[in-house]
Amino acid sequence: MANQNQVKAKKHLGQHFLRDENIAQKIADTLSLNGYKDVLEIGPGMGVLTKFLLKKDITTHVIEIDTESVEYLKNNYLNLADRIHEKDFLKYDLTQIFKDRPFAIIGNFPYNISSQIVFKTLEMRHQIPEFSGMFQKEVAQRICSKEGSKVYGILSVLTQAFYEAEYLFTVPPSVFNPPPKVDSGVLLLKRKEHYKLPCNEKLFFKVIKTGFQQRRKTLRNSLKIFNLSDNLKANTIFGQRPEQLSVSRLIELTSLIENDIN
Structure with missing residues (x-):
């Protein structure tokens, strides 16, 4: 593989190239490869992760916005x-690549768009x-966090x-x-x-976004835009804040609202 310095990391693209091949292999090995034959790697850079994906019994696609990285990949990964x-x-409309086929996503994601x-x-x-894939640690923790956090x-x-x-x-900064x-x-x-x-x-997405935008308020106050009946607002769930409710309870909340407004 050619010199790591051949592609210059671009700040405006949030590029931090992974240099540690052991970590790249560990990330590649996280996928179970069950129920699909295609994988899309986002932002492959110089292909440190791509190399390990290409060894697997799958069809690897990569999507990259950086012209210099694309040139590097074409020259170094001919297959x-x-x-x-x-x-x-x-x-980009990914159905242009995959039509209606299932595919997995993997990558060392730019922090600014993760x-x-x-x-x-x-x-x-x-x-x-x-x-x-790899995120800023705080974002990865947020995605995986539970109610009460x-x-x-x-x-x-x-x-x-x-x-x-x-x-x-967790991955330290020194390997980039x-x-x-x-x-x-x-x-x-x-x-x-x-x-499903x-x-x-659609209502679920709206309830979650509306409730969490005023996360310190009780749901009775943060969900006023839904013009809910007094009878429903008397339900004890509305006395809680959104961050106190599990995902299943928030789905339940949406069902209550759906029945109330229909």
């Missing part, structure tokens, strides 16, 4: 050339049974409504070039068997 997609993951990557994954959850919020609830989230291990100022964390999301909610999903 990958026709599966390098020079696109912006957040803006939450948006998760939200896009949630939109495509019917096609994405597994998701694994200070960091439990919109990202935690919406992700865990559809996926089992597991924080796997350039080193970030914070630790990183690797997590794994496995889609739940029953990932027993309530209106």
